[in-house]
Every structure is written in C-alpha cells, then in structure tokens.
Amino acid sequence: MVNTILVTGGAGYIGSHACVELLDSGYRVVVVDNLSNSKMESIKRVQAITGKSISFYQADIRDKQALTDIFTKEAISTVIHFAGLKAVGESCEQPLNYYHNNVYGTLVLVDVMSNANVKRLVFSSSATVYGESKQAQYSENFPLGAINPYGRSKAMIEDMLRDLSAADNIAKAKASWKIALLRYFNPIGAHESGKIGEDPNGIPNNLMPYVSQVAIGKLEQLSVFGNDYPTRDGTGIRDYIHVVDLVKGHIQAIAALEGEKFKWGGCNAYNLGTGRGYSVLEIIETFERVTGKKVNYKIAPRRAGDLAECFANADLAFKELNWKAEKNLENMIADTWLWQVENPQGYT
Template sequence: MQILVTGGAGYIGSHTCLELLQAGYDVVVVDNLSNSKEEPLRRIQEITGKSLQFESTDLLDKPGLDRIFAQYDISAVIHFAGLKAVGESVAKPLYYYQNNVAGTLNLSEVMAKHQVKDLVFSSSCTVYGDPRSVPIQEDFPLSATNPYGRSKLMIEHILSDLHAADPSWNIALLRYFNPVGAHISGRIGEDPHGIPNNLLPYISQVAVGRLPQLSVFGGDYPTRDGTGVRDYIHVVDLAVGHIKALQKLAAKPGLAVWNLGTGQGYSVLEVIAAFEKASRHTIAYEIVERRPGDVAATYADPTKAKSELGWEAVRSLDEMCEDVWRWQSQNPQGYEST
C-alpha cells in the first residue's frame, strides 16, 4: 500500500512520513524542496531502518505528477505541500493562489485520472478566521483574514465540491492548530528558512544565540496574562492524527472534517516559561504592538476526532518544549549543520 505524501520533506510532512513507515506503509514523497531540504528524508530512513521513495517534483508540473502516478501503485494521498507564511501571502497573493490552489487542482485531476480517490488534506484553523467563541468546533462559521487562509478555505470548498460531484471520493479535511515539538530522537524538527514565523522555532533560536530576543506581539489582549493564547499540538501527535484519518478513509466516510488540537490554550508567556524550564536558558523578550490580524485566543474542541478517529493529543507542553530544545541544541543551524 503506497501512500503519496506531498510536501513530505517539510516539518509536519517529514514527521508524518516517519510515522507512516513505522506503521508499515510504503511511502512516496513528492516535494519541490522550495521550503525544505532532502536531509530529513535521509534521517527518517536512518531512524526507521526503512526506505522511502522521493520525487523532486512541483505540483504545478502536471505531466510530472502524471508520470509519478503511472510509476507507483498509489492507494491514497496525504497532501501537505503548500506555501504557509501569512505575511508573505499578503505581499504575494497571486503566488499563494497559484501554488496552493492551482497545485491542488493539478493533484486532484491527476488522482482522478488514475482512480486514486482517498485524500487527507492538510488544512488549518485559519479557516475559522476570528472565532466567535472558544473552544472551536468543526461546525463553526468559516472565513479567512489573509490570502494564505483563503487559499486553504478555497481548497476545502474545491474538495467539498469534488466529493459532491463524485461521491466515490473519500476526503479528510484536517484543521489543525499550532504544531510544535520534534521527534524524540532530536534528528528531525522544524527548520524554517530565514527568520521563523512561528513562536517555538523563534524562542529556540534565541536560546541557541541565533537571534537576540523574541518580540511578543501584544500584551493587552483579554487573556489571563495579556498575551495571545493558542492551542499548541506536538507534531508527533499531529502526525499520528493523519494516520488515523488515513485509516478512517478505508471505511468510506465520504467528506469528513476533524479538528486536530489539544483543547488546551497556552499564552505566549506560558510557552516562554515552559521553554526556559526545558532548556535552562533565559529567553530575552520584549512586548511590542499587536500584529494586525492576530486574534486573542484560539483553541480546538477535539471531541469529534476522539470519538470518530480514536485519536487524541497525549504530549504535554513540557514535552513539546523539551523535544524542541533537544532538536535545536543538537542541530543549532538546523539541517545546514550536516
């Protein structure tokens, strides 16, 4: 049973590939390496003692995709590939729509041609916009506040329409919250290009001296300490959630939506304190003005995933921070150090 993983060399994709291999699946990775490196794929194979196939192909290369589906016996697709920086999406909206939306259209058309109709899509809690309340349930109203979020929402609509037109498709839309952490080996983790956009990589780079201090955007939110509250989920828990969704597709559920989160919100200052405990380093930070488009608090109601997938997040914030610190301290320059 070969599973095609688009964006499999990326942060979440690489951890999911590792879990797939350990669960006994054969894995084919498609990644253009525009925001990732091939090194984690090599390390995954070392950790698991199993091999995977890698195709350096862009989803915008439709003939290339067609060749891959003809070459391998693919039974299902987990689709991670996409651009994901909110600020960049505001500056380059056409780039984001072309890459994320057109790439998914190509993928879907090639899948249909080859009669591969089981798809797990990596969506995002950004499709909830500024939620009316928390915790967030799957039936909440959908909206988006930036081109990145809108590209995810457009893809959800496209896949929903695809299933409505052809009910033989089985599609899981996984809306997840804030992935953090790293594999317990310390061998693979998050290695963003340039200045990190996400909190934990930024904090960890401050701890190893790559960055001078953390800017905390907003200290006057209506939260317990004034800083933004988010649902941070360990990337390995998230990877396991993708396998649970993949297994669920075998039961032919049609189109299904699940939140993947912990149901627990942590503030920026609480995350800083947990990381200081894990790393035994003091994190220099400064509270600055709010960032446009940020909301005070978002966290998931993961009840549906627990009841329907038999999945729940089990790793604590302390474990997330310990694993990030193990990865960053062993790989201070990320994958560049190899």
C-alpha cells in the same frame, strides 16, 4: 499487499514526521517535494530513523506532467497533501503566491489523482479557516471566515474538495472520493531522537522555532506581537500540539478512509489540537523552566491577521478517528530543545 502513500511536501517539518509514522506503521512511502522550504537531509534522516527507504521525487505539485508520471510509475492508494506555503504574515504581503501555490497546486493534484482513479485524500488544512468567534474553543461546525490569505487559501481548497466529493455522490461514482480535512492548530516539537525537526529557511515565522533560536543564541531577541489582546495576560493564546501527535492523526485518518465511516465516500473535517490554549508569555515561561535557558523578548505591535485566542474542540477526531493528543507542553518543549541543541544550524 502493502499500501503506498504519496506524501506531498514530505521533506518538510510535518511531512517528514508523517513519513516516520507511516513507515513505522507498515506503509510504503512516496514523497514529492520541490524543496523550496525543506531539505533532502530530512528524508535521509527519516530513512535512518526507520531503517526503511522512501521513493523521493523532486517536483512541484503545480507540474501536472511530473505528477502524472509519478502516479503512472507508483501504485499509490492514498495521498497525504502537505505541500503549500504556510506563513500568515507572508500571505498578507504576497497573497497571489499563496493562491497560486496552495489553491492551484491542489487543483492540479486532485486532477491528476482523478485521472489515476486515486480518490483517497488526507488534506493538511488549518484552524485559520475559522473566523473570529465569541467562543475561543473552535468546533468543526463553526462558520468559516478566514481573516488572512493563508487561511482563505485553505478554506478555498476545503470548498473545492467538498464540491468534488459531492459531485461524485450525485454521479453515484463507483469509486467515490474519500477525503479527510484535518484542521491543525499549532504544531510544535520534534521527533524524540532529535534527528528531525522544524528547520525554516531564514527567520522563523512560527513562535517555537523562534524561541529556541533565541535561547541558543542564533537570534538576538523574540518579538511578542501584541500584549493588549483581551486574554489573561494580554498576549495571544493558541492551542499547541506536538507534531508527532499531529501526524498520528493522519495515520488514524487513513484508517478511517479505508473503513466503514467512508464506505460510500465523503468529505469530513476534523480539528487536531489538544483542546487547551497557552499564551505567548506562558510558552516563554515554560520554555525557560524546562530548558533552563533565558529567552530575551520585547513587546511589539500586533501583526495583521492574528486572532486573540483560538484552541480546539477535538471531540470529533476522538469519536470518528479514535485519536487524541497525548503529549503535554513540557514534552513539546523538551523535544524542540533537543532538536535545536543537536542541530544548531538545522539540517545544513
């Protein structure tokens, strides 16, 4: 019997790439997405890439009745939960939107899952759940201390899911919750076909789509937020991971939830990153070298809620999920640029 995976936010950047890998791995895929920051065209292109179909529902995860109807209609075995707002800066300006969408939305989702007795969940968390540390390389056992509402919304959800799992253990439930919390570092890149990629509404919040839109002439100039951080060139350092490597981590997480490691349930966190950090200026220099395009930029003041340096220790994901990132920065940039050139206006 083919397992059916529900992908919330499956029309989005990471979600659409996950759908490709799931379909190629033999799973049946059901997507629920409200299309607030995504487009239906991405689903059509996923189906074209894979030659397989997706059951799509346009709905908000906060709509309990809509979710209940989907779980009644579809024989779902596992949920990958991507749906949520994700911009750090915006979260500082609109914190209540982030708590309502991300935290309340997840609460509704797991309530519906529990009623349907579907208790395998892969959650799209974030490295922003960590606070500032004297060490730049972050391990899963580091104390949590998110410094912006987006990160705090993810940390709240993690707490909620750990409590949910622990309650099952206390009750010795026959079908215990099996949950993988995947803490992403900075996903970039696109599918090697150039058919799907990151297509943000309006001005991009993330570095790589902004860089590529400046390079192609869609945007005039990149703002580098801060050049006075205590880093090797003064600009912020992050761990950038190819989106295809990232979503392969989700496939490995599903396998782990179905295996011996989670036989008696549990809720475990895993970092997904390369284990290496690049500064903003290093990203710009590498982009120019790989693409041959000039990136016009200016130095701007620091943004609220940004860390100086942050990169992953991903040893636990390798040990327990049998996963590690394989693509390098040049791969990430080349795939980003192909997507940009092939789709200068995104999916529209």
